[in-house]
Amino acid sequence: MADITKGVAVDATAPASRRVPRSLVEVVAPVAVIAVIILVLPLFIPSFVSSLVTKMMIYGLFGMSLNIIWGYAGIPSFGHAAFFGVGGYATGILILKVGISSFWINFLLAVAVAAVIAAILGVPAFRVFGVGAGNTNPIYFLLATIAFGELLSRMAIALRPLTGGSTGLAGIPEPDLGLGFRITSGRLYYLTFIVVAVCLYLMYRVVNSHFGYALRGIHDNEKRMQALGYNTWLYKYTSWIIAGVFGAVAGIMFAYFGSVMAPNSLAMSTSDISFLLVIMGSSTTFLGPLVASVVYVGIEYLASVYLPDRWPIIFGALFVFTIMVTPQGLGVEILKGWRRLVRGAS
């Protein structure tokens, strides 16, 4: 965590003196390339692969939402699945139990529910995080966030009439966009693409805004930030809610994608995924977790085919392997390679 150069984001708007703006080279160009690839991909690949790509996009969003608080504000949360699961469960409950079919209304309500839950959980959480401006050990915060996820997953099991208990909610239909436009599984790919793309854009604005730079300042030196006149508690609390909302969007899309929502999507086992995505993708780059999710979902798929009973070991090995081979994360490695490529070409 020491090397917080924030490769992609810090230089997003480089001084005009440079010939080619860094933002163009390091953000706009790669994003455009990735977007074009994703858009034309379904023409060439079988549908099961495009469903994997859908999952990559959803997990990518999930990892990047955690990165807002972890990579930028320096708050590692072990319970990010709480928001993922809340988003998914809210969607499932609204469709199956409340009977709202419109995708848009569901989406807004689920996001609102997640924001409210984040706002409630954030109050106790930030009582134990960095209150003394850097003097507090983040371990208490980590423990509290683990507890939130486990608490919510227990609640999901206990509230059987609403949540379907330990088997969860099954049979979440494909999203209904209204005007008779039903989303088939092929179209869900594009809907996910649009939702994720919009979220990425919004998150990019947030982390490069005045607020976003204040988060980086808090990451580096919270004591100084307070002395400069920042209410750092409010920043951390707000970033927690923002990260929670984007995590919930990932959960909403996941519920539509998988058509089921189980209690473990609120718990540690799902939080671990977001954690791995940030570590593997590198918390210092904006797009890193998205890159990691490609690797992660790919390996998850291969494992499910060839070694279906060995997933926990493989998952654990992925953590160890990442730390050993690319401790800074794939995002940093790719960014270095990309810079070299661009410099070589120009």
Add this chain to the structure above:
Amino acid sequence: MALLEVENISVHFGGLAAVSNVSFNIEPGERLALIGPNGAGKTTLFNLLTGQLKPSSGKVLFKGQDITHASVFARTHMGMARSFQIVSLFSYQSVLVNALIGLQGIHKSRYGLVKYMLRDQELQAAARELLESVELWDLRDEIVSSLAYGQQRKLEIALSLASKPELLLLDEPSCGLTTSESADITTRIKELGSRITVLMIAHDMDLVFGVAERVIVLHYGRIACEGTCEEIRTDQLVKDIYMGSRKGLTAGSGGKL
């Protein structure tokens, strides 16, 4: 009316009275130095004034308002700023970003979620002015951790001035600097003039006598004496505190200059 009034302030850490019954005033435009041997409670007193610590008893008034329980950032918005004894910067960001973050702390845009901070022309212009005043503008794209120590010190002072304070609290501004760098800091503080009231902790006596109009000597958490530079220079008690006394008046002080 005094700018800052400190009334009988005390703080205890367990059984240790780090600061006890300290009272003093600072008039607007004044330059006041706080000296004393190591462990005298100078930095603790600073933390009480800036809100990092809350006093066990006593009151702090700033511009006539009771700020004893106000938060650190609220005090900054009222016009108080501080520097840190150990440089306290955003080490992994560029010099320019440090200045921008520093400047937007009291700026209304600081909660802005949408606009790119780096494209804020108003902040950029202010940052240029701030960095030029400490001769760091040419180094604006350097990462702070790669700067020389003297430059980091300058940036430290620049950040303390970023919030346009009326009262500036400097905690050993010349700590770790060479003699010429220290002299440079002395001139800079003098150049602030009477616009900014300065309360300064220092071990460097050249800095103290060069800058301060009044000196407070802190010893064992209490004010041992106060007066003008000339009075302090010749005061027997101050000599005893710093050099030790044969009579054992200040046994165990062992302070060094």
